[in-house]
Amino acid sequence: MIIFGTKGYLHQLAILTLVCAQCGNPSAHTLRKRVTKFTLFFVPLFPVSTKYATQCTFCGAEQKVTQEQAEQLRAQSLGGGQAQGRPHQQEPYRP
Numbered sequence: 001m002i003i004f005g006t007k008g009y010l011h012q013l014a015i016l017t018l019v020c021a022q023c024g025n026p027s028a029h030t031l032r033k034r035v036t037k038f039t040l041f042f043v044p045l046f047p048v049s050t051k052y053a054t055q056c057t058f059c060g061a062e063q064k065v066t067q068e069q070a071e072q073l074r075a076q077s078l079g080g081g082q083a084q085g086r087p088h089q090q091e092p093y094r095p
Contacts, residue, residue: 007044009035013070014077018054022061029054031065031073 014031034051037044052070055062065073 004040006036007039014074016077020056023059025058027058
C-alpha cells in the first residue's frame with residue numbers, strides 16, 4: 001500500500017501598508033506565499049504549485065499577485081535602500 005497526496009504550506013513574507021482595492025481603506029496587508037507539495041508516506045517531496053497573494057487586514061479581501069510583484073513588494077517592505085545593497089543611514093538629531 002502506497003500513501004500519497006499533497007500538503008499546503010503558508011508562509012508570511014511581509015506586512016505592507018497599502019490601499020485596499022476592495023474596501024478602499026489604507027491598511028496593513030500581509031504578503032503570503034502558498035506552496036503545495038507532493039507527499040509520499042506523509043513526507044513532503046517536491047513543490048507542485050506556488051501562489052502569492054496579499055490579504056487586507058481590515059476587510060479580509062485577498063488579491064493574487066505574480067512572483068515578480070511579490071518580490072518587488074517584499075523588497076519595498078525591507079526599506080528600498082537596503083534591498084539595493086545600500087545601508088540605511090539615519091540623519092543625526094540637530095536641535
